[in-house]
Structure formats: structure tokens, C-alpha cells
Amino acid sequence: MNIKKTINYFLIASLVSLLLGVGFGTIAAFQFLYPDVVNIIPFYKMRPLHVSSVVGWIFLASTGCIYYFMNETFVLNKFSVKLTKIHFYFFALGGTLLLLTFLMGKFGGREYWEGHPAFSFLILLTWILFLVNFFRAVMQVKQKWPVYLWMWTTGVIFFLITFIEANLWQVPYFGNNVVRDLTVQWKAYGALVGSWNMLVYGIAMYLVEKITENKETANSKLAFYMYFLGFFNLLFGWAHHIYVIPCSPYIRIISYAVSMTELIILFKIIYNARKSIKSAAPHIKQISYQFLASSDIWIFLNLTLALLISVPAINLYTHGTHVTVAHAMGSTIGINTFVLLGGISYIILKQNQTSLQSKATLIKRGIWTLNISLFIFWTALIVAGIRKGLLIINEHASHVQVMSAIENYLLIFAIAGIGVCAGIIFIAYTLIKSSLASIKIEGTSHS
Amino acid sequence: MGPELTNIMSDPAKGEAYVGAFIKSGTQKMPNFHLNENEVSCLIEYLREVDKSGLSPNYKHTISNSGYVLFE
Numbered sequence: 001m002n003i004k005k006t007i008n009y010f011l012i013a014s015l016v017s018l019l020l021g022v023g024f025g026t027i028a029a030f031q032f033l034y035p036d037v038v039n040i041i042p043f044y045k046m047r048p049l050h051v052s053s054v055v056g057w058i059f060l061a062s063t064g065c066i067y068y069f070m071n072e073t074f075v076l077n078k079f080s081v082k083l084t085k086i087h088f089y090f091f092a093l094g095g096t097l098l099l100l101t102f103l104m105g106k107f108g109g110r111e112y113w114e115g116h117p118a119f120s121f122l123i124l125l126t127w128i129l130f131l132v133n134f135f136r137a138v139m140q141v142k143q144k145w146p147v148y149l150w151m152w153t154t155g156v157i158f159f160l161i162t163f164i165e166a167n168l169w170q171v172p173y174f175g176n177n178v179v180r181d182l183t184v185q186w187k188a189y190g191a192l193v194g195s196w197n198m199l200v201y202g203i204a205m206y207l208v209e210k211i212t213e214n215k216e217t218a219n220s221k222l223a224f225y226m227y228f229l230g231f232f233n234l235l236f237g238w239a240h241h242i243y244v245i246p247c248s249p250y251i252r253i254i255s256y257a258v259s260m261t262e263l264i265i266l267f268k269i270i271y272n273a274r275k276s277i278k279s280a281a282p283h284i285k286q287i288s289y290q291f292l293a294s295s296d297i298w299i300f301l302n303l304t305l306a307l308l309i310s311v312p313a314i315n316l317y318t319h320g321t322h323v324t325v326a327h328a329m330g331s332t333i334g335i336n337t338f339v340l341l342g343g344i345s346y347i348i349l350k351q352n353q354t355s356l357q358s359k360a361t362l363i364k365r366g367i368w369t370l371n372i373s374l375f376i377f378w379t380a381l382i383v384a385g386i387r388k389g390l391l392i393i394n395e396h397a398s399h400v401q402v403m404s405a406i407e408n409y410l411l412i413f414a415i416a417g418i419g420v421c422a423g424i425i426f427i428a429y430t431l432i433k434s435s436l437a438s439i440k441i442e443g444t445s446h447s
Numbered sequence: 448m449g450p451e452l453t454n455i456m457s458d459p460a461k462g463e464a465y466v467g468a469f470i471k472s473g474t475q476k477m478p479n480f481h482l483n484e485n486e487v488s489c490l491i492e493y494l495r496e497v498d499k500s501g502l503s504p505n506y507k508h509t510i511s512n513s514g515y516v517l518f519e
Binding site: 032042179245246253313314398 | 448449450451475476477478493496497500501503504505506508510514515516518
């Protein structure tokens with residue numbers, strides 16, 4: 001018995017979750033401007049539905065990819081099929097129940113998964129199952145670990161730690177003190193994103209190694225140096241999320257200094273730009289590589305934005321504005337989603353070359369639609385956020401004055417969101433169809 | 448993305464009566480959750496507690512040449 005079928009379930013469920021996420025998000029963008037749009041599910045329900053579906057996409061896709069990649073390269077059939085199946089069904093059940101309770105209006109106002117505590121427990125349980133399965137397999141890798149194995153291991157452990165931290169509000173010592181609660185919550189959510197980024201960036205490193213057939217990329221000193229820099233930021237860089245909270249000044253100073261170390265990554269990207277384009281040329285016709293090439297551009301754009309908003313003098317104006325939303329959405333769609341779509345297309349191509357290759361034109365159109373729409377979407381949010389920050393800090397404008405000043409930018413953002421949604425539908429529909437074809441072929445070959 | 452509520456309770460133009468009316472009637476963007484009197488007064492107490500935690504936005508600040516912000 002092998003786990004390929006379950007991996008395909010992970011991939012299909014992840015793409016369905018992505019489609020739901022962008023669908024909810026597109027409607028929510030219009031509801032923010034016109035509250036009467038889709039009255040049956042109002043904005044306050046649509047927002048957690050959108051965020052949770054997108055986070056579900058990231059976890060289902062990244063764990064599905066990691067199962068496949070580990071199985072492909074290191075530990076053929078060393079994963080427990082039973083644990084993998086239980087992991088999938090528990091996660092799918094927990095996620096579905098969570099979305100249903102959100103639809104019923106039962107949730108708190110926190111950014112991620114504030115449903116009934118039982119759901120937090122279920123998510124924790126599925127992650128422990130994944131952790132056990134992952135360590136059972138990874139500990140059997142006797143050769144020198146390439147950087148992506150370290151990244152996945154770090155991501156798996158740190159998600160467990162930060163998820164527990166994100167739920168500390170359930171303990172009265174944290175939940176009953178506003179400043180303490182906000183500090184821990186914003187810190188934990190920053191580190192939580194850092195932990196799943198480790199899973200996603202590990203997938204990107206794996207794909208580059210496989211597509212370019214160059215093992216050096218994931219074993220070089222530079223790769224490990226960048227990993228440690230990312231890890232260092234995961235441990236200490238979160239604090240730029242809490243500049244505006246009345247906390248000890250040393251936290252702000254350390255986080256400012258740590259955030260600025262990411263300038264090294266930015267300089268490296270700029271320094272290597274010409275070399276990257278040259279080395280990409282032979283692979284650019286490959287579907288998976290096209291996704292990775294898109295994510296490269298978005299890494300550059302979002303890292304520049306992240307560095308700017310980590311400067312306290314700029315953060316003062318951008319905190320809690322649409323610039324933060326641009327940073328979050330630009331990274332989630334432009335970086336994480338493109339990398340994960342690259343991972344899924346790589347797996348499907350490996351399983352069933354003809355089914356996906358014949359749809360290459362459709363996917364290419366999807367990638368272009370997504371990139372162009374996302375750029376308009378991202379820019380409109382940044383302009384709206386800067387305008388909002390300047391109006392509030394410099395002119396002490398009221399919420400109503402701010403909203404009327406930025407309404408047109410938000411309309412451009414919402415319309416561009418339809419383009420983002422269309423691009424993702426093109427791509428996800430094609431990948432789901434090909435993944436289903438792979439399951440069928442797998443079934444036929446076993447019967 | 449919504450309005451700033453940190454210091455709404457001590458705002459001379461707003462305060463308890465204003466907040467209570469908003470919670471009870473809802474607005475076009477914030478629904479009426481049909482809370483009872485006790486729940487409304489708990490929310491008001493919570494906002495009063497939040498108000499004591501600091502200022503937001505804090506206009507009393509100095510920006511240094513290093514890009515660091517000193518809050519009063």
C-alpha cells in the first residue's frame with residue numbers, strides 16, 4: 001500500500017480550499033465598500049471564512065507536497081499510511097466544521113481560527129500526528145541533510161510552539177490583560193506565519209534543486225546562511241508587529257535591528273538578478289518553473305515593502321492600514337501560493353505528464369492573469385494605506401473622512417481581485433482535473 | 448480596517464452613551480448583534496479598560512534620524 005492516493009487528496013482539498021478562499025475574499029472586498037453585497041453571508045462572517053480557507057490551503061498544500069517530496073527522494077514508503085490518512089481526514093473534518101461554525105456566526109475576532117477551543121485542539125492534534133509521521137521518516141535520512149530538510153523540520157516544530165502560544169489567550173493570565181493579550185497575540189501570529197513560511201520556502205528550495213538538477217543549490221554554504229538568517233528572524237524579527245503597543249523599548253530596538261538584517265537577503269536578490277535570469281532561461285518552459293519565476297518577482301517586491309514598514313518611522317504611518325494588508329496578501333498570493341502551485345504542478349507532472357502538459361497554455365494564461373491583477377491589487381492597497389496613514393497621523397482625520405478619501409483605491413483593489421480570482425480559477429481547475437486523472441490512473445494500475 | 452476604538456471612551460465627543468447606542472443599534476457595516484444590557488455594559492467596561500492602556504494613534508512622538516520613534 002502506498003500513500004500517493006492520500007497525497008492527491010491533500011492536493012485536491014488544498015486547491016478547493018484555495019478556490020473557496022479567493023471566492024470569499026473577492027466578495028469580502030466588495031462588501032467592505034458596499035455592505036449589502038451578498039447579504040446572506042455578511043462581511044463579518046466572510047472575513048474569517050476567507051482567512052481560514054486561505055490558511056487551510058497553505059497547510060494542506062505544503063503538508064501534501066512534503067509527504068510527496070520526502071517519499072520521492074529520501075524515505076520511500078517510510079511514512080505511516082494510516083497516520084497520513086488520519087492526518088488528512090482529521091484536518092479536513094476540523095477545517096469543514098470550523099468553516100461551518102463561522103457561517104453560523106460563532107467565532108471571536110482574532111485573525112486566525114478563533115472558533116470553539118475544541119477546534120484549536122483538533123488542529124493541534126492533526127499537527128502532532130504530522131509531526132510524529134514526519135520525524136519517523138526524517139530521522140531515517142542518514143545522508144547530510146540538504147537545507148530544505150532543515151527548513152521543514154524547523155517549520156514543523158515551530159508551528160507547534162507558535163500555535164500553542166497563539167492560544168495562550170485561553171489562559172486567564174493572558175486573556176484578562178489587554179496589553180499582555182495583544183502583545184502575545186500579535187507576536188505569536190507573526191511567528192506563526194514565519195513557521196509556515198519555513199515549510200513553503202523549503203518546498204521552493206526542493207523544486208529548484210529538482211528542476212535545475214543541481215544539488216549544490218540546497219547544500220551550499222550560502223543556502224544554509226540564508227536559512228539561519230530566516231530562522232533568526234523567525235525567533236526575533238516578529239517584534240516589529242508590536243511597535244505601537246506600550247511594551248519595553250528594548251523589544252522595539254532589537255526587533256528593528258533584526259528586521260534590518262533582511263536587507264542582506266534583498267541585496268543578494270538584486271546582486272544575483274542577472275545570474276538568476278540567465279540560469280532560468282533553459283527551464284522557463286516548464287510549468288513548475290513558471291510558478292517559481294513569478295514567486296521570485298514577488299519575493300523582491302514584498303521583501304522591499306516589509307523592510308520599509310519595519311522602519312518604526314514608516315510603521316507609525318502604515319500599522320493597521322491597507323499597506324499591512326498589501327504585505328500580507330502580496331506574500332500569501334505572490335510568494336506562498338505561487339511556490340505551492342509550483343509544488344503541486346511538479347507532483348502532477350511526475351504522476352501524469354501528458355494530462356497537465358497538454359493544458360500548459362491555459363496555465364500560462366492563468367499565471368499572467370494572476371500576476372497582472374495581483375500587481376494592480378497590491379499597488380491599490382499600498383496607495384490606499386499610505387493615504388490613510390498620512391490623513392490619520394498628520395491631519396488627525398476621522399474614520400469617515402479617511403474612508404471617503406480612499407474609496408476609489410479600494411474599488412480598484414476589489415475589481416483587480418476579480419482578476420486574481422479568475423487567474424486562480426484557471427490554474428486550480430486545471431490542476432484539480434489532472435490530479436483526479438492521476439488518482440484514476442493509480443486506481444487502474446492497482447486493480 | 449475599522450475605526451480606531453482605543454480611546455473612544457475618553458473622547459469628549461463620544462464616550463459611553465455614544466458607544467452604547469452604536470452597539471445596540473448597529474450600523475450599515477457593523478451588524479446589530481442583539482446583545483442584552485449586561486453584555487453591552489461588559490463591552491463598555493472592556494473598552495474603558497483598553498482606553499487606560501495607552502494612546503492610539505499616539506501623536507506625542509519624536510522621530511529620530513535612525514528611523515526610530517520615541518513615544519512620550
